[in-house]
Amino acid sequence: MKNQSKDFMISNLDIDRFIKTFITKRRESLLKPDMDNNRAMLEERINGKRVLVIGGAGTIGSFYIKALLNFKISSLVVVDINENGLTELVRDLRSSTGYNIPDEFITYPMNFGDSVFGKMFRSMTPFDIVANFAAHKHVRSEKDIFSIEAMLENNVLRARRLLDLLLEFPPEHFFCVSTDKAANPVNIMGASKKLMEELIMAYSGRLKITTARFANVAFSNGSLPQGFIERLGRRQPWSCPRGIRRFFVSPQESGELCLVASVLGESGDIIFPKLDEERDMISFDAIALDLLKYIGMEADICSSETEAKVKAEGWNENSKSYPVYFFDTDTSGEKPYEEFFTGSETVDNGRFITLGVIKNSVRRDKEYLDDVFARLRHLLDSGSVSKGQIVEILKTWLPDFEHIEKGKGLDEKM
Numbered sequence: 265m266k267n268q269s270k271d272f273m274i275s276n277l278d279i280d281r282f283i284k285t286f287i288t289k290r291r292e293s294l295l296k297p298d299m300d301n302n303r304a305m306l307e308e309r310i311n312g313k314r315v316l317v318i319g320g321a322g323t324i325g326s327f328y329i330k331a332l333l334n335f336k337i338s339s340l341v342v343v344d345i346n347e348n349g350l351t352e353l354v355r356d357l358r359s360s361t362g363y364n365i366p367d368e369f370i371t372y373p374m375n376f377g378d379s380v381f382g383k384m385f386r387s388m389t390p391f392d393i394v395a396n397f398a399a400h401k402h403v404r405s406e407k408d409i410f411s412i413e414a415m416l417e418n419n420v421l422r423a424r425r426l427l428d429l430l431l432e433f434p435p436e437h438f439f440c441v442s443t444d445k446a447a448n449p450v451n452i453m454g455a456s457k458k459l460m461e462e463l464i465m466a467y468s469g470r471l472k473i474t475t476a477r478f479a480n481v482a483f484s485n486g487s488l489p490q491g492f493i494e495r496l497g498r499r500q501p502w503s504c505p506r507g508i509r510r511f512f513v514s515p516q517e518s519g520e521l522c523l524v525a526s527v528l529g530e531s532g533d534i535i536f537p538k539l540d541e542e543r544d545m546i547s548f549d550a551i552a553l554d555l556l557k558y559i560g561m562e563a564d565i566c567s568s569e570t571e572a573k574v575k576a577e578g579w580n581e582n583s584k585s586y587p588v589y590f591f592d593t594d595t596s597g598e599k600p601y602e603e604f605f606t607g608s609e610t611v612d613n614g615r616f617i618t619l620g621v622i623k624n625s626v627r628r629d630k631e632y633l634d635d636v637f638a639r640l641r642h643l644l645d646s647g648s649v650s651k652g653q654i655v656e657i658l659k660t661w662l663p664d665f666e667h668i669e670k671g672k673g674l675d676e677k678m
Contacts, residue, residue, distance in 0.1 A: 277493065277559065283482045283514045286554040287489075287546055294513060294537060295520035297617040302528055307335060309437070309527040314339040314390065316435075318376045318426075319397030321349030323484035324441060327519025328395060328526075329353070333363040340369045341388060343381065344398070347373035377422035382429060389433040395526050396426065396440045399457070401486070406452040412654055413644050419456040420463060424637060427467045434471055439526030440464055442475045442534065444511070447603045450668045452651075455658045458665070459636075465532055465627040474529035477536045477604050479511030481518045489551055496559075499579060501572035501587040503678035504552045508593055509545040510602055513537060524619065534622035536604035538613070545602070549590055556586055563588040569678050589678070606664065636661055 284291055293299070299306070315332060319325045320342035326349075329342065344350050350371040357363055374381050376398055385391075400415040423440065430438055442461055445454030464473045483490045488504065495502055513521065517537075525535040539545075556563055564585035566572040575587035605611055610624040628636075643649050643657060655667045 279483050279493075280514070280516075282555065282558055283512075286558070287482045287512050287551060288514055288517070288544075290514075293520055294517045294618050295524060298524055298619060299520060301617065302524070305528065306523075310335040310337060310393070313337050313392035313436070314341075315393045315395070316341045316343070316385070316388075316391040317395050317397070318343045319399065320344055320371075321346045321353050322397055323481055323515050324518045324522060325395075325397035326353050326356075327515045328397065328522045329357070329519070330363065331516075331519040331523040333357070333365060336364045337366050337393075338368070340366055341384075341391070342371045343374055343376055343384075344371070345373065345375050376426060377417070385429060386433070390435070391433070392436045393526065394430060394435045394438045395522065396423070396438075397522075398422075399441060400453060401443065406651070409649055409651055409654070412452055412651060415453060416456055416640065416644070416654075419453075420459050421637065421641070423460050424463060424633075427464065427471070430471055431467070436472060437527050438464075438471050438473045439522060440473070440475050441522060442477045444477045444479060444536070444602055444604050446477055447606050447609075448664050448666070449662065450666055452654065452658070452667070455662055455665045455667075458662055459658070461534065461625060462628050462661075463633060465625050466630050466633050468532040468627065472531045474525050474531065474533045474535065476522055476525040477534060478518065478521055479513045479537060479539060479602070482512045482514055484515060484518075488548055489555070492552060492555055496586075499576060501566070501569075501576040501589060501678065502552060503569065503572070503589045503591065504548050505593040506549050506590045507547055508549075509547045511537070511539045511544055512546060521619070524616070528616075529621065532623075532625060532627065534605075534609075534625050535616075535619050536622070538618055538620050539604075552588060552590075556588075560584075561586050565590060572678070591677075 288294070310332065315337050317325055317329055317340070320329055321344035329340070342350065342353065350373055354371060357365055372384060398418065400418050406412050406415065440460065443454060443457045445451065446458040446461055449455040449458050461475060464475060467473060480487065492502055521537060529535055553563055562585050564575060564587045566575060566587050566589045569589055572587040572589040579587065604620070605622050609622045612621040612623050615621050640657065643653065659665050
């Protein structure tokens with residue numbers, strides 16, 4: 265590759281190989297032992313089934329679909345608000361080999377909270393498996409009261425309406441994705457997903473429901489590592505927090521994890537990957553340095569965003585270094601450590617080889633949640649609510665919620 269241009273090297277990056285070599289350091293999927301050991305049961309619970317995937321154009325949703333299509337389902341309906349993402353999903357699947365695409369494969373660019381979704385659902389039901397990946401997933405989504413309301417609406421209130429719809433035509437399996445940030449949440453996104461967990465647990469006696477908390481998905485849509493690739497393509501500098509270590513899974517592993525959780529878990533289970541803090545955590549700055557090395561460059565470390573932008577303007581493909589601004593994190597909602605469960609949660613480590621299962625999650629009664637959502641809805645509709653008031657009202661329902669407020673958001677950085 266020494267004689268090839270940087271443009272060619274960037275566009276032909278083998279991201280899958282980079283992830284396996286430098287991030288997860290796993291040649292095979294983390295989930296392979298459990299996928300292999302449970303193959304017969306997976307086939308029994310998936311083959312011939314009608315499946316609805318909500319939020320299927322995103323990274324996790326699309327790789328869930330790819331894991332699913334290693335089996336032989338009879339029908340697949342995919343819903344997402346990202347019309348272009350759905351188009352690329354179809355092109356990707358139909359241009360690939362090895363996937364068992366059913367004759368009935370339909371994508372709908374629609375919001376699962378809209379009335380047209382309910383019409384579609386009732387028209388096409390029954391669905392045997394329903395998986396919901398539609399969620400606000402970024403800490404940056406709590407910048408002001410409007411973004412917070414949109415996040416709560418998507419992560420919690422629409423999820424409630426979906427559950428009520430599912431009660432009309434119960435599927436064999438319902439899965440709704442969560443996040444590791446729901447364990448002892450320090451940001452509103454994590455709190456919203458924790459509230460979502462409690463919501464679905466309230467329905468777990470009437471629907472077979474599972475969820476999963478898992479690590480950062482390497483190079484997923486909107487992630488910082490994916491942003492590195494985008495910045496390179498636009499000749500823009502990199503900006504990266506210093507010393508923030510996180511657990512990572514590959515996109516393939518994220519889809520397989522959710523597949524196992526969605527059909528093999530018991531109702532009320534919260535499933536997470538068994539990862540080791542010393543072996544499996546990696547910092548974002550290490551990923552940045554390794555990625556530059558992978559494409560034959562090193563970091564030109566800058567002392568400010570301004571310096572990095574100036575150097576990026578003068579950068580050319582013959583350069584041996586690339587401008588990077590490393591900074592100490594100082595934004596709201598950033599957790600200094602990562603965890604999948606709390607000290608009060610009971611974990612079963614014997615059910616799966618590579619996954620743990622939280623078995624004693626809180627199960628509120630429906631009347632309690634009715635009151636929670638009515639008060640939340642009233643507060644949001646009052647027209648005079650602040651971010652601080654939202655934080656305080658969430659704390660009354662989520663005692664473990666300790667919001668980290670620093671008065672600055674990620675949208676204020678490159």
